[in-house]
Amino acid sequence: MGRLTTHVLDAAHGCPGSAIKVELYRVEGSQLTLVTSALTNSDGRVDAPLLQGDDYRSGVYQLQFNAGDYYRGRGVALPEQPFLDVVVLRFGIDAQQEHYHVPLLISPYSYSTYRGS
Template sequence: MTGWLTTHVLDTARGRPAAGMAITLHRLRDGTREAIARVVTNGDGRTDTPILPAERFTPGTYELTFHVGDWLAAEGIAGTEPRFLGEVPIRFGMAEAAHYHVPLLVSPFGYSTYRGS
């Protein structure tokens, strides 16, 4: 079995997928933070392919950065500047070759995440 990483984003304030949100995946290693993937969510709030596919998977520490503030502005959702939420980083470890699913549930003033399936 090999590992891979997927994500999706749900707009909990409006009860729908967060389509069009930019996400950056970073790998953290030896004190460095390297961007290894950039994607945008589709109409289902998901990425069209795994954000880290099996052929590029290695165990380690990663960070998904969800560009929430830019997405809120693009959606026309009013807010102060700076917004309460701008970028939302989720740092996590992947220790074994398995499917990791890290979703984001977001509103203009809060978010949550979990390891999904």
């Protein structure tokens, strides 16, 4: 069965990104519909798949990671307008029976992602 999962690694501190708010939206044209939101656990992972079962279908999705709040919570001094406050990843799911894993590697000034397994 297909599912969508994610996790966050903090490259600036060399640890999992814990207690980061993650929001998943379905994108239809210019319309964003919130599907779910969650917090990452102490291992930087969301405890349950963000999509699975009947909710898991082909389409365009957007993950939003509240990186600025995370770094402020760690005591990192960020400018009033941080370079990366909310990291937005827009991606497509095409195969309904595959596992899509979208990891995020962050620092206050950069991020990287890929389709994992």
